[in-house]
Structures are given as structure tokens and as C-alpha cells.
Amino acid sequence: MKRKLPLQIIGYILLCILVIIIIFPIWVTFVTAFKTTEESTRNFFAFPTRLYLGNFTEVMSDSHFGDYVRNSLVITLASISIIAVMIPLVSYAIARNRKQNKYYAALYVLFIMSIFAPFQVLMVPLTQLCTKLHIMNQAGVIIIYSTFALGQGVFLFCGYYKSIPIELEEAAGLDGCTVLGTFFRIVYPLAKPMTVTVIILNTLWIWNDFLLPLLILNKSASMWTLPIYQYNFKSAYTFDYNLAFASFLFSIVPMIILYAFLQKYIIEGLTAGAVKS
Amino acid sequence: MGKAKKNKRERTFFLITIVPLMLYLLLFVVPVFMGINYSLTNWDGLSGKYRYIGLGNYINIFTNKRTVKSLLFTGKYTILLVLIVMVLAMLLTLALTYLVSKKLRTFYRSVFFFPAVLSLVTVGLTWNQIFYRVLPAIGEILHSDLLSKNILGSPKTAIWGILLVNIWQGTSIPFIMLLAGIQNIPADIYEAAKIDGANPFQLFCKITVPYMLPVINVAFVMVLKSGITVFDYIQAMTEGGPIQSTESASVLIYQLAFSDSKAGLATAYAVILLIIIAIVSALQMKISSKFEVGQV
Incomplete structure (x- = not known):
């Protein structure tokens, strides 16, 4: 001592x-x-x-400021809504069939592969593809986020479903529950902790993401998200850095509030997400 | 279960997978192959026409001065980042575990983890202003030459500015992972080793590290990947400058693809990154699995 x-x-x-x-x-x-x-x-x-408060009123006087906030919110909320249903459901199909059925086993491996691919490989082709499909817009970004969330999400959920006793589902099946009925009445509620984890991981990623909106939404100011707006105003704020700091606060403060209330879940979620991938 | 019912079950399961699979094929698998295809062409990214040039782009990357320079920068940056972040995360973990009371531990944990929830661009832009305005102002008060210059303004020091920001934010997740890992080590093992007369250094090398190896492993690969693909911080702070001294692989790929109209070359460079990440991850898994077997 x-x-x-x-x-x-x-x-x-x-x-x-x-x-x-x-x-x-x-x-x-x-x-x-x-x-x-x-x-x-x-x-x-x-x-x-x-x-x-002059800096804030000045930042908000930007005619598109409402758009930036709305775009960030819409993109995050819409992607998360899709992710929170699609990933648990498809993982359920994979987890319950991949031992007996090669299709599901292959699907699992295919989805997991995306975890290792750096986004730079997809950058040019994805931009090209979105132009061709006319989805250089919010809808395109939402679909892309929902798809890219699959790799990690399927991995986490398939691991989690192992801990849910299959007898419960079998009993439900005997009582006449369909696959979807069993899933939404029994499995989905039991998997709630993992759903929370996946929602947190993806919310932080999508709300803070820079490169994808830079590629897809940089064309007109009305499409920008908050990170793109801050990036594009880098040069505009060369002379008035108080304005720059005021604009940073618009993305820092929501995160501080979120962190203050959900700290326990955020730390658990990010740890689980990192450890298990 | 009746046969008709079983068939219905199987059909439902199959139908569930259709939409995600289609999305994944369209937005991930197809782009990967498109990328590999582009990497073998001289496509500029704009016109509809291109010509296949075999491995020309790949040879170009290892012979062109600018791409070689960015590869070397990325290598140096990644090695420094991984070393500093891992050592720092481990020291913080040990300090919080052995020096600090439980109550304070929660406080420190909250503070050190906080940067992880912020956007990389916002963090980069904030620090950019701090390097540009705030630190020189402090330097003037303290009459310090070191502080009064913008660290990002000189080709020699810019890398350290970016590293500092990356470490400021990028240590939090590895740290929280190691902290979770160290708490999972059963306490009685330490007790037994202490009775056998092991000193703290031996305890660390023979118990702590081997037991934490799976977590260290994952954290290592994560930091490594973030170093090899570093983009947001540099784009927010130096955009590769001054004089291309901080042009990382990802920043150059972005430049080549969207400013220099060399989409073919850019995708070839990206494929090389993919290969490097795959090799390093596989190697790391192999080496550490050997160690894990060794300690049991």
C-alpha cells in the first residue's frame, strides 16, 4: 500500500x-x-x-437551414425504421434455417462479407448506379443505409437468437401461430435489447455520416444534411469563426442530450457492436 | 406438423429474405464487381466510353509518385495511430481498474467515452478552428513559438495535428472495449498467481493480456481499419495539404474519382485497400488464435 x-x-x-x-x-x-x-x-x-445569441440567429437565417435539420432527421428516422424491422426479421429467417438449409447459410456469409469491405471500393460504382437509377436523393440514401446496415445487424441478431429458447416458438407453432405471428408475438419482444443496440449503433452512424451524403446529396443545398452543411461552410466561415462554432453546436448539442439520457445503452450498444463484429 | 403447413412455413421464411437480398445484391454485390471492372479500365468517370487497360492502373499506383506518397503516408499514419491508441486505451483501462474507486470510474468512463458519439467531420472542423485560432492565441500569451504556429500549416507537422484529433476521438471505443474485457477476467486467477509470488508486471503479461487477447484483437483490427481508410478528419482539416503532405489513400481516391476524372485509377486504388485490409485482418486473426490456443 x-x-x-x-x-x-x-x-x-x-x-x-x-x-x-x-x-x-x-x-x-x-x-x-x-x-x-x-x-x-x-x-x-x-x-x-x-x-x-447573434451567432445562432445568423446561422439559422440561412434560407436552407430548416432543410439541413429536416434532411438529417428524415434520413435517420426513415433508415432506422426500416432497419429496426427488416434486420431482426431477415436474421430470424437465417438463424432458424441456416443449419438445415444451404440457402440461408450462404445468405449469412454473403451479408457478413460487407463488414470487411471499405466504403472506398463502392464509392465510384455506387454514385454511378444511383445516377442511373435516379436515386441521387434522400430515398436513395435511406435505401443504401438500410442495406449497408445488414452485415453487422444480421451478425448481431443471429448471435442473439441463439439465446432465445426454441421451445417457446415451437409451442407457439403448435398453437397455430404462423411464422410472422410467432416472430412478432414472441421473438421480436424477446430480442428487444438487441434491437435497442442495433438502433443506437445505426443512429450514431447515420446521423454523423459524411462520405455517403457527400457523394449523393452534395448537388444542391436543399438536400444537405447537417455534416455536409458544416463541411461546405468551412470556407464561408474563414473570417467569422464564432459563426462556425455556433454551427458546430447544432450537431454537438443533440448528441450531448442523447448521451446524457441514454449513456448506459449507448456504451453497452457500441461495446457489443464492436466486440461482436 | 402437416406437410402443407411446413411448406407454408418454408415459403414465408423464403419470402422474408427476398427484399433484403435484392437490395444487397443491387447496392453492394453489383457495385463491388462494377468497381473491380472499372479498375481494369481507363474510365474518366464522366463519359460513357472506356477502354480496358489490363492491370495498368495497378502498376500505375505503385509507380506514380503521388500515389506512392499517399500509400506511405497512410502506412505511417496507421502505424502511429494503432500504436498510440492501443497503448493509451490499455493505460486508461489499467488506471481505471486499479487506481480509481468504483464511483469515480463511472465518471471517467462517461467522459472518456463521450467523443465517440460525435460526428467525425464536426470534430475535425472544431479542432481545425482550435489549431487555427485558439492555440496560436494561447501561444502568444505564453510566448511559445511552438503553439503560435498552426500545426496543420506545415507539411512536416500536419500529420501530428490530424493524429491528435483522431486519437482524441478514436481512443474511446477501444478503451471501452478493453475496460469491458478486463472486467471479465475472473478475480481468483489473480489471487492464485499472487500467492505463487507473481509481481504486477508478471500478472499483466501472463494473465491480463492473454485473457484480454480476443478483445485486444477486435479493437486492434478496428483501429487499423479506421487508420487505413482515414478520410473525414483530413477532408475537414487539410484536404490533403499542405503540398499534398497529408493525402491519405482515401482522400486521394476521392480526389482522383471526383476531381481529377480518373475513376479507373481511383477504383483500382480502392481495390488495393480492400486487399490490404483483408490480408491484415486474416493475419491478425491467425496470429492471435495461435496465442489463445497457447495460453489454454
Whole structure:
């Protein structure tokens, strides 16, 4: 114990420094967003002397600002709605048949393969394909996200279904339940923890994603999502960085709120998602 | 179960898989083959015409100065990222497990994990402003030459700026994975080893690491993949500059495909990335499975 004490003190000091490093950019973003340029030139870190909201009104005065928020919300919500039903269902079909039936075994392997492919391989052909199919729009992005979520989702759900006793389903089958009836009445409710995990993983991915909307939605400002908007305004904000920080807050704050309420699920979900893939 | 009923069951199961399978074939399998096809052509990405040039693009990637430079940059970046992130994640895990009380552990865990929920672009853009405005301002107050220059402004130091941001955000998930892994090690094994007179270093090498190897393994591959395909941070901060000094493979692929009208070359480069990732992942799995067998 005696030898451990100095080590403990050093450890605590280092941990505190790391906490400061993590909080520092968030702090700077908050205080700068509420200050005028002159005020922040005087002192970057000081608390704003008054609540200046000019940066926010300026950011929101962009005629398309409502579009960016709406696009991000619509794309995320629509993709997640599809993912939350399609993936548990198709995984159920695969999990219950892949031992007896080669079709389902092959399907499993096929879906899993996408986990390893870097998106760069698909970048050019996918853009080409979307142009040809006339889906260079929100609908296209929603379908693509739903499809790309399959690999990890099927993997996680097939693992989870192993823990659900098959006797329950067989009993339901004897009582005259159809496949879909058994799934929606028994299996889906039991798999709720995994559904939550998959929803969290994909919400974070889709809400924060940059490259796919950059390829598909960059044509006109009315189609931009929040990350694309922030990226495209990089040069516009060269002179007024207080505006830039205010615009960053629009994507940071929803995440802070989400994290504050769902922290336990988010940490569990991301750990499960990472460990199991 | 009656035969008619069984048939109906089988039909339902089959019908369930149709839509996802069609989507997957159309939006994943077809594009992969299209990509491999393009990689063998001189297609510019715009016109309808192209000519097959065999492995010309692949040879080009290993002989062209710009692509070789970006391959070397990506390699250096990935090695540094993996090393620093893994060591840092392990140190944090050990510190939280052995130095900190349970209550504080939850607090630190929440703080260190938080960056993982933010968008990479937003994080990149935020740090870009910090490097550009905030740190030089601090440097002026402290009269420090090191801080008063924008780290992203010089070809020599830009890589470190990007790495710093990537580490700031990219350590959180490996860290949380290792933390979950270390908590799964049964405590009585440590007790037994301590009775046998093992010192903390021996405990770490002989128990902690072998037991955590599956988790370390997954975290390693994840960080590795994120390093090899790094794009968002660089696009948000330097766009490959200054003087192409931070042009990673992915950034160059994007440039070649959508600015330089060299879609054939770009897809060939992407296929090479795919092959590198596949080889490294397979190797890693093989090596670590050997170790895992060894410790049992």
C-alpha cells in the first residue's frame, strides 16, 4: 500500500489532465458560440459576459437551414425504421434455417462479407448506379443505409437468437401461430435489447455520416444534411469563426442530450457492436 | 406438423429474405464487381466510353509518385495511430481498474467515452478552428513559438495535428472495449498467481493480456481499419495539404474519382485497400488464435 500511493497520485493527475483535454474543445465550442468576434479575441476561454445569441440567429437565417435539420432527421428516422424491422426479421429467417438449409447459410456469409469491405471500393460504382437509377436523393440514401446496415445487424441478431429458447416458438407453432405471428408475438419482444443496440449503433452512424451524403446529396443545398452543411461552410466561415462554432453546436448539442439520457445503452450498444463484429 | 403447413412455413421464411437480398445484391454485390471492372479500365468517370487497360492502373499506383506518397503516408499514419491508441486505451483501462474507486470510474468512463458519439467531420472542423485560432492565441500569451504556429500549416507537422484529433476521438471505443474485457477476467486467477509470488508486471503479461487477447484483437483490427481508410478528419482539416503532405489513400481516391476524372485509377486504388485490409485482418486473426490456443 505504501508503494502504491505515489503511483496513485500520478495516475489521478494524468487522468485529470486527460479529462481536461477531452472537455477542452467542447468548452471552447460552447463559449465561443455565445460571444462576438471582438469578445473572443480578447479572451478565448472566459465565460461570455452576456448571453449573445447573434451567432445562432445568423446561422439559422440561412434560407436552407430548416432543410439541413429536416434532411438529417428524415434520413435517420426513415433508415432506422426500416432497419429496426427488416434486420431482426431477415436474421430470424437465417438463424432458424441456416443449419438445415444451404440457402440461408450462404445468405449469412454473403451479408457478413460487407463488414470487411471499405466504403472506398463502392464509392465510384455506387454514385454511378444511383445516377442511373435516379436515386441521387434522400430515398436513395435511406435505401443504401438500410442495406449497408445488414452485415453487422444480421451478425448481431443471429448471435442473439441463439439465446432465445426454441421451445417457446415451437409451442407457439403448435398453437397455430404462423411464422410472422410467432416472430412478432414472441421473438421480436424477446430480442428487444438487441434491437435497442442495433438502433443506437445505426443512429450514431447515420446521423454523423459524411462520405455517403457527400457523394449523393452534395448537388444542391436543399438536400444537405447537417455534416455536409458544416463541411461546405468551412470556407464561408474563414473570417467569422464564432459563426462556425455556433454551427458546430447544432450537431454537438443533440448528441450531448442523447448521451446524457441514454449513456448506459449507448456504451453497452457500441461495446457489443464492436466486440461482436 | 402437416406437410402443407411446413411448406407454408418454408415459403414465408423464403419470402422474408427476398427484399433484403435484392437490395444487397443491387447496392453492394453489383457495385463491388462494377468497381473491380472499372479498375481494369481507363474510365474518366464522366463519359460513357472506356477502354480496358489490363492491370495498368495497378502498376500505375505503385509507380506514380503521388500515389506512392499517399500509400506511405497512410502506412505511417496507421502505424502511429494503432500504436498510440492501443497503448493509451490499455493505460486508461489499467488506471481505471486499479487506481480509481468504483464511483469515480463511472465518471471517467462517461467522459472518456463521450467523443465517440460525435460526428467525425464536426470534430475535425472544431479542432481545425482550435489549431487555427485558439492555440496560436494561447501561444502568444505564453510566448511559445511552438503553439503560435498552426500545426496543420506545415507539411512536416500536419500529420501530428490530424493524429491528435483522431486519437482524441478514436481512443474511446477501444478503451471501452478493453475496460469491458478486463472486467471479465475472473478475480481468483489473480489471487492464485499472487500467492505463487507473481509481481504486477508478471500478472499483466501472463494473465491480463492473454485473457484480454480476443478483445485486444477486435479493437486492434478496428483501429487499423479506421487508420487505413482515414478520410473525414483530413477532408475537414487539410484536404490533403499542405503540398499534398497529408493525402491519405482515401482522400486521394476521392480526389482522383471526383476531381481529377480518373475513376479507373481511383477504383483500382480502392481495390488495393480492400486487399490490404483483408490480408491484415486474416493475419491478425491467425496470429492471435495461435496465442489463445497457447495460453489454454
